[in-house]
Amino acid sequence: MKINPSLIDINQCIDSLPDEYRVPFIMFLNGSKFIEIAQKLDLPVDTIKRSIFLSRVTLTTIKINSLQ
Template sequence: MIYAIQNQIQDQLDRISNSLRAFSLKLTGNSNDAEDLYQDTALRIITNADKYNPGTNFKAWAVTIMRNIFINNYRKKVRRNMIIDQTPNNYYLNSGDRVVENDGETSVAFKELMSLVNDLPEDFRRPFLMAYAGYKYDEIAEELDSPLGTIKSRIFFARKKLQKAYKNIMMERRA
């Protein structure tokens, strides 16, 4: 039974391989990386053949797998470009040749923004601060024991409320 499913998966994969290769090239912009992404995707599809629901859109399933692999690889690459400062505070530093200027207005703006964040209702503030701290939406939903859609909308509306409040502060200053 498993071999029959794997053969069907292999046949479907063969039929859409050109489309997947083109999509991988579009994602990566590099033919070598595109080929690696395609092969990783093909391997994942074949090893997870038992998770495919026959009768559903195979191409959509395969493209989703490819996109997820690409995103995960991108995130790993970004993490690899981070270095950890070994000072006692363990600050994270982005590698690169950026110059950071000290701008007093920035710290004032940050304090004002944090004041606005603190004025948000608790059910908006907590998910927003967790997202700001780098938590993923699903981690926030699990931590707060709320549905994922609720967390996404609360963060979205928290951002909108903050934008509006900050815009009002800036307009008051100009007046």
């Protein structure tokens, strides 16, 4: 089975995120709901929403910069 190079790039970008963004983002990608992530990490739901939003912004910025 051949691995798509863009998937490797995405995983590397996700791995480069700070823990405070990466952990909730990966949990979200794996299907956890905001409230579940908040409970597991003992953080407010708004903090989880913010972390996931900032993860998306950061990943988008990395991708845009890589295209230039």
